[in-house]
Amino acid sequence: MQIPFTVAPRPDTGVNNAKLGVWLFLASEVMLFGGLFSAYIFLRIGAPEWPGMVGGHAYERASDILNVPLATLNTMVLIGSSVTMVMSWASLAMQRFDRYRLYMGATIALGFVFLVVKAFEYGEKFSHGYLPAENNFLAIYFVLTGLHGLHVIGGILVNMYFMWPGARMWKTDPKRFTNRIEIAGLYWHFVDLVWIFLFPTIYLL
Amino acid sequence: MSDTGHSIEEIKKHVRVYMFVFASLAVLTVVTVVVGYLELPFAPALIVALLIATVKAGLVAAYFMHLVSEEQIVRWLVWLSLGLLLAMFLILSVYYVDQGGTEIFGF
Amino acid sequence: MADHAAVPEGHHGEDGHHESFWRKYIFSTDHKVIGIQYGITSLLFLLFGFSLVMLMRWQLAYPGQPVPLIGWLFSDDTMPGGVMLPEFYNQLGAMHGTIMVFLGIVPLAVGAFGNYVVPLQIGAPDMAFPKLNMASYWVFFVGGVIMLGSFFVPAGAAKAGWTSYAPLSVIESMGQTMWLISMVFLITSSLLGAVNFLTTIVQLRADGMGFMQMPFFVWAQFITSFLLLLAFPPLEAAAVLQLSDRLLDTSFFMPSGLVVSGEVVDVAGGGSPLLWQHLFWFLAHPEVYVLVLPAMGIVAEIIANNARKPLKGYKVLVYSLVFLGFMSFIVWAHHMFITGMGQVMSTFFQTTTMIISIPSVIILTALFLSLWGGSIRFTTPMLFALGFLPMFGIGGLTGLPLGLAATDIPLHDTYYVIGHFHYVVAPGTILALMGGIYYWFPKMTGRTMNDTLGKIHFWGTLVSMNFIFFPMLIQGLAGVSRRLYDGGQIYAHAQDVLVYNEVMSIAAWVLFVFQIPFIVNLLVSMKKGKAAADNHWNATTLEWSAAPSPPVGHGNFRDLPTVYRDPYEYSHPDHDEDYWPQDVPPAEASEN
Numbered sequence: 001m002q003i004p005f006t007v008a009p010r011p012d013t014g015v016n017n018a019k020l021g022v023w024l025f026l027a028s029e030v031m032l033f034g035g036l037f038s039a040y041i042f043l044r045i046g047a048p049e050w051p052g053m054v055g056g057h058a059y060e061r062a063s064d065i066l067n068v069p070l071a072t073l074n075t076m077v078l079i080g081s082s083v084t085m086v087m088s089w090a091s092l093a094m095q096r097f098d099r100y101r102l103y104m105g106a107t108i109a110l111g112f113v114f115l116v117v118k119a120f121e122y123g124e125k126f127s128h129g130y131l132p133a134e135n136n137f138l139a140i141y142f143v144l145t146g147l148h149g150l151h152v153i154g155g156i157l158v159n160m161y162f163m164w165p166g167a168r169m170w171k172t173d174p175k176r177f178t179n180r181i182e183i184a185g186l187y188w189h190f191v192d193l194v195w196i197f198l199f200p201t202i203y204l205l
Numbered sequence: 206m207s208d209t210g211h212s213i214e215e216i217k218k219h220v221r222v223y224m225f226v227f228a229s230l231a232v233l234t235v236v237t238v239v240v241g242y243l244e245l246p247f248a249p250a251l252i253v254a255l256l257i258a259t260v261k262a263g264l265v266a267a268y269f270m271h272l273v274s275e276e277q278i279v280r281w282l283v284w285l286s287l288g289l290l291l292a293m294f295l296i297l298s299v300y301y302v303d304q305g306g307t308e309i310f311g312f
Numbered sequence: 313m314a315d316h317a318a319v320p321e322g323h324h325g326e327d328g329h330h331e332s333f334w335r336k337y338i339f340s341t342d343h344k345v346i347g348i349q350y351g352i353t354s355l356l357f358l359l360f361g362f363s364l365v366m367l368m369r370w371q372l373a374y375p376g377q378p379v380p381l382i383g384w385l386f387s388d389d390t391m392p393g394g395v396m397l398p399e400f401y402n403q404l405g406a407m408h409g410t411i412m413v414f415l416g417i418v419p420l421a422v423g424a425f426g427n428y429v430v431p432l433q434i435g436a437p438d439m440a441f442p443k444l445n446m447a448s449y450w451v452f453f454v455g456g457v458i459m460l461g462s463f464f465v466p467a468g469a470a471k472a473g474w475t476s477y478a479p480l481s482v483i484e485s486m487g488q489t490m491w492l493i494s495m496v497f498l499i500t501s502s503l504l505g506a507v508n509f510l511t512t513i514v515q516l517r518a519d520g521m522g523f524m525q526m527p528f529f530v531w532a533q534f535i536t537s538f539l540l541l542l543a544f545p546p547l548e549a550a551a552v553l554q555l556s557d558r559l560l561d562t563s564f565f566m567p568s569g570l571v572v573s574g575e576v577v578d579v580a581g582g583g584s585p586l587l588w589q590h591l592f593w594f595l596a597h598p599e600v601y602v603l604v605l606p607a608m609g610i611v612a613e614i615i616a617n618n619a620r621k622p623l624k625g626y627k628v629l630v631y632s633l634v635f636l637g638f639m640s641f642i643v644w645a646h647h648m649f650i651t652g653m654g655q656v657m658s659t660f661f662q663t664t665t666m667i668i669s670i671p672s673v674i675i676l677t678a679l680f681l682s683l684w685g686g687s688i689r690f691t692t693p694m695l696f697a698l699g700f701l702p703m704f705g706i707g708g709l710t711g712l713p714l715g716l717a718a719t720d721i722p723l724h725d726t727y728y729v730i731g732h733f734h735y736v737v738a739p740g741t742i743l744a745l746m747g748g749i750y751y752w753f754p755k756m757t758g759r760t761m762n763d764t765l766g767k768i769h770f771w772g773t774l775v776s777m778n779f780i781f782f783p784m785l786i787q788g789l790a791g792v793s794r795r796l797y798d799g800g801q802i803y804a805h806a807q808d809v810l811v812y813n814e815v816m817s818i819a820a821w822v823l824f825v826f827q828i829p830f831i832v833n834l835l836v837s838m839k840k841g842k843a844a845a846d847n848h849w850n851a852t853t854l855e856w857s858a859a860p861s862p863p864v865g866h867g868n869f870r871d872l873p874t875v876y877r878d879p880y881e882y883s884h885p886d887h888d889e890d891y892w893p894q895d896v897p898p899a900e901a902s903e904n
Contacts, residue, residue: 001867003437003440004515010515013515020510020511020514021444021508024506025503027542028503028541029545031543032546032548035546035547035548035594043583046582047582052582131560132562133563133579
């Protein structure tokens with residue numbers, strides 16, 4: 001039994017199943033992070049001060065508590081990884097599997113760099129005793145960046161699959177493999193996109 | 206982007222666009238951070254930050270995620286979810302103000 | 313059409329013949345098997361959820377008296393000496409709601425019927441992502457096991473109601489954590505399912521089947537899937553936030569200065585209990601339509617088939633459905649009028665709520681009008697479909713006072729609300745789902761269910777359900793609160809209507825008795841039912857006309873069908889038979 005339109009696009013919709021599927025998934029992810037951002041807006045409007053009391057000291061700006069230089073670095077890392085991701089797809093579209101390996105490897109490496117920086121950032125907070133229970137600002141910070149971090153981990157796992165075991169498909173069905181990288185890329189760019197909003201709204205405002 | 210296959214030339218053109226988008230994103234990130242250090246009052250700071258973030262997100266979605274050349278059905282889906290998201294944000298914000306006349310973000 | 317039954321040997325040889333038992337029945341990727349898995353699991357959960365409420369009804373009718381016959385089965389933590397403790401009553405209430413909604417009706421309406429019928433009705437060999445489909449079922453299964461398991465943790469299952477309002481839910485015992493984890497699984501399962509349904513319906517429709525040639529049931533599943541896809545994630549977000557409140561001691565939903573048992577709770581505070589309600593109802597109002605739309609779809613199929621004429625106003629039905637889907641995202645706060653909403657918002661939500669009733673009325677009216685002038689066959693599924701119409705009507709109309717703040721505020725915490733939404737979901741949706749079982753049983757098994765038992769089941773269910781839910785409306789109008797462990801005994805204003813407690817309870821147990829013929833019928837007919845023809849109901853839609861009963865193994869059709877006409881061409885003047893299937897080519901028709 002063969003499911004139609006797994007590789008070739010359906011003529012009247014112009015997309016194949018996997019691409020439509022991943023976009024539907026991303027639409028639901030928009031609502032997931034939308035729910036979290038709504039919670040943030042709701043709590044922040046209701047808060048008399050923001051970020052408020054942390055460690056017995058009243059702060060006026062989030063950037064006084066959080067490490068903006070590290071977060072800026074992480075923003076650059078994630079944007080860079082998005083570029084290498086799209087380049088890995090472009091390499092496959094240009095039939096350059098060797099370059100695909102290179103770019104995909106870079107994407108995975110940058111993903112790990114992001115996580116390491118993040119872990120360092122968290123460690124710094126923990127060492128000051130700034131835990132999620134401290135106040136709602138830190139709670140929002142940890143839950144939103146934590147959930148985003150889980151998405152990064154998920155993306156890295158997907159990318160590692162396509163870097164090694166999944167890459168065998170290049171030999172048997174290169175067109176389908178190229179589609180798969182494009183789709184993995186859509187997810188990865190979305191994770192980047194969420195961070196683009198998380199960074200200013202949590203760290204800078 | 207339809208899967209009818211791309212010529213190598215086309216892809217090379219794409220790649221130049223990607224590099225340009227990358228540079229813009231990097232510049233915009235720096236701008237956001239610099240504006241952050243200016244310590245503007247809340248309302249203008251919010252507007253600037255959201256504006257820049259929206260432009261950046263738009264660049265990523267349009268070029269890296271190929272929305273600029275994507276099929277109608279996908280674009281519809283994106284608008285649908287963004288519409289619902291905005292409705293949710295808007296209703297929740299107005300809800301609070303309406304309840305007790307709380308000022309929103311100093312507006 | 314009979315030759316469809318003869319499946320050529322070796323047709324599905326590569327994927328059908330040498331599958332092990334595990335691949336074929338347990339970890340199957342065939343949408344039909346997964347649909348049946350969903351069906352069996354959800355029917356068991358429905359029975360279980362019903363059993364919980366039968367226990368509760370004893371306490372409400374005879375407060376403080378030991379439960380007869382089965383009281384001794386329970387531990388001293390729940391029912392010492394057979395007398396129910398208030399804490400256990402709360403567990404039963406919370407779990408009844410949760411199980412019925414998330415583990416019973418949604419998986420039956422969407423997981424079972426959607427999975428089994430949608431690919432067949434659109435002429436697809438399977439769902440677009442068969443492995444994802446299997447994953448969706450097993451994630452659901454794990455969620456269900458965790459939910460059931462929560463009864464056995466210290467202090468028992470969740471006690472904060474199916475809505476899990478904060479801050480009560482945050483300070484609850486461990487059962488609530490299990491509830492949240494289970495919900496994360498159930499939501500994930502629904503999301504996987506929704507992605508799969510939407511992709512399947514958009515991408516895998518047979519040749520010639522445009523969106524306006526889709527059977528109404530497929531449309532209903534399509535809109536339902538959109539609701540699941542876009543409304544469930546905010547609840548997932550809310551569940552994550554509540555988990556963090558419970559496990560990391562954050563205060564998303566914990567206000568400052570909260571006092572529990574005379575002591576100030578040691579949290580940072582500054583959170584908002586209303587935030588939970590917003591996020592919860594952002595899901596849960598669309599969820600109401602997730603419960604109702606598939607039922608409407610089933611009823612539309614059955615009515616068109618048994619009235620032997622096309623659905624009245626198919627396009628209007630479809631547009632109403634789409635509009636209903638959109639609107640359901642912006643009415644949620646009508647569940648929250650008593651939270652002290654400002655005027656602008658309450659006006660907004662009252663207006664949207666009144667507007668959303670319009671498409672529901674259009675759908676119901678169109679279904680009624682479809683009966684006009686038809687030569688109606690009163691088959692068992694048709695009885696259930698006909699039962700749905702007035703029952704859903706009562707449910708909808710009793711909802712109107714709840715959509716207006718002035719009338720909602722006195723009614724909100726009374727039995728009136730319970731009566732209202734049970735009319736929508738129980739005699740409404742459940743009747744339709746039962747009808748769906750009788751309607752598609754021949755398709756699934758190749759055998760028919762017994763008609764006499766079916767009719768006993770129908771009349772018993774219809775009558776006893778009304779004796780359960782109508783008195784609730786009366787009690788509610790008298791002002792009886794819906795959260796009383798003793799059914800209102802201590803309140804003077806409740807005395808006049810207390811007599812109904814016993815009536816409702818007896819009706820609930822009678823309802824159970826009338827489910828026995830159904831259970832027997834279902835089990836016996838699987839093995840011993842009369843053999844059914846491929847197109848048992850002389851229907852026009854593809855699942856009946858193009859596939860044998862039961863359909864061939866993995867792949868459904870011998871050749872993928874082509875669609876030539878609209879879905880409900882019954883009694884067409886240009887055709888001799890009173891049904892003209894979608895896949896019969898026009899040329900062949902002239903030979904008839």
